[in-house]
Amino acid sequence: MNVVEQIITFEGVSIKIKREDLLHPYVSGNKFRKLKYNLIEAKKLKRDTLITFGGAFSNHILATAAAGHENNFKTVGIIRGEELSEKIDQNPTLKKAAEFGMNFEFVTREEYRKKTTNEFLDNLTKRYNNFYLLPEGGTNSLAIKGCEEILNKDDLTFNHICCAVGTGGTISGIINSSSSNQKVWGFPALKGSFLTEDIRKFANKDNWELVEGFDFGGYGKVSEELIFFINDFYSKYKIPLDPVYTGKMMFGVFENIKKGFFKKEEKILVIHTGGLQGIDGMNIALKNKNYNLIQFND
Structure with missing residues (x-):
């Protein structure tokens, strides 16, 4: 299976984005896996x-x-x-x-x-x-098996692998198929310390860490800052992000680059896990709040 990969650059740091969202129009990204x-x-x-x-x-x-x-x-x-x-x-x-x-x-x-x-x-x-x-x-054991197929042998050259975290299944599969000298970073889309224990049930390595502080208030919660970021990201890179998972993750990745956490000489792989179908529903909620909408206009 050929997965589209796109390389973007932010503040001199090169990031490869694995477009799992393009696997299927409705069974998208990690759900396909x-x-x-x-x-x-x-x-x-x-x-x-x-x-x-x-x-x-x-x-x-x-x-x-x-x-x-x-x-x-x-x-x-x-x-x-x-x-x-x-x-x-x-x-x-x-x-x-x-x-x-x-x-x-x-x-x-x-x-x-x-x-x-x-x-x-x-x-x-x-x-x-x-x-x-x-x-x-x-998320169950068979789901983890599917998510272990997200990475391929070419991905083992990356220093850092980043993905959004919901139930913990996707990151567990990525951890299992990563090499021990790689670091896997999970960006939780919701609050709760339970995620660490849930991941430990399925992950067979310790080369991972959760990056807290980018949930924007909890699961399904957004801010005008996040919506602006998603729209601006698309205008610059032509890659759509969703507001529940990948938008928060990429916001966190960029913030950590600004802080110098990720270095220019390091290789970063970001997993786009899909979730774009939820944008129409989110826009209904945003309209009711008189927020700007998520718009992917060329």
């Missing part, structure tokens, strides 16, 4: 339905719907927020997932917090007998 071996396993087990979980603008929900459609699986999304059931047409992510044939179950936030309990899962089993369960965000 995470689903690959899970789909193989679901077929092996002769399951006919994929069931998973997510929020209103979840990349994972849309990716599962698209992948299920292409691979002849029925798909069910357990969606956090029962109020969304009457707003599907106003939600670009859920609307597109529905077009791919996904059926939804909208649950309260309280019910959603119970999604991993035996009671919740037993109830799913009673209603959907022959299904394959994918966790929220898609």
Whole structure:
């Protein structure tokens, strides 16, 4: 599989960006990697339905719907927020997932917090007998196996590898396939010290570190400064970033270059993990706040 790679320069530092976002229009970036071996396993087990979980603008929900459609699986999304059931047409992510044939179950936030309990899962089993369960965000051991394929032998020449962190699955796969003399930097998109422990469950090396301070207030939170950065980045480099993951990561990378943390003689690889589908939904929220919108105009 040939992945597009682009080289940009910022303040004299050369950065190669691996465009995983271009792997598939809807099963984008790390979602493509995470689903690959899970789909193989679901077929092996002769399951006919994929069931998973997510929020209103979840990349994972849309990716599962698209992948299920292409691979002849029925798909069910357990969606956090029962109020969304009457707003599907106003939600670009859920609307597109529905077009791919996904059926939804909208649950309260309280019910959603119970999604991993035996009671919740037993109830799913009673209603959907022959299904394959994918966790929220898609991270499991098979997802890690897929993410281990993000790096290739040519990437082992880089001193630093940077990626955004959500559930910790993608960075775990990257850590496992990196060389021990490389440093893997994760830029969390959300607050919470639990990420370190989650990564340690899957990562088999210690050559990594999380870079705190670039979550912009938490998961899905943005600022006018971040939106300006994303739009300015596109105007200069013609590479779109999303506001939840890759925008925050690249902002953090640039800030660390300004501080001299990354040196001009060092080689930096940045993983673009996708997530661009969420921009339409984010722009709705930005418009309601009278913020500037994310716009990729040539």
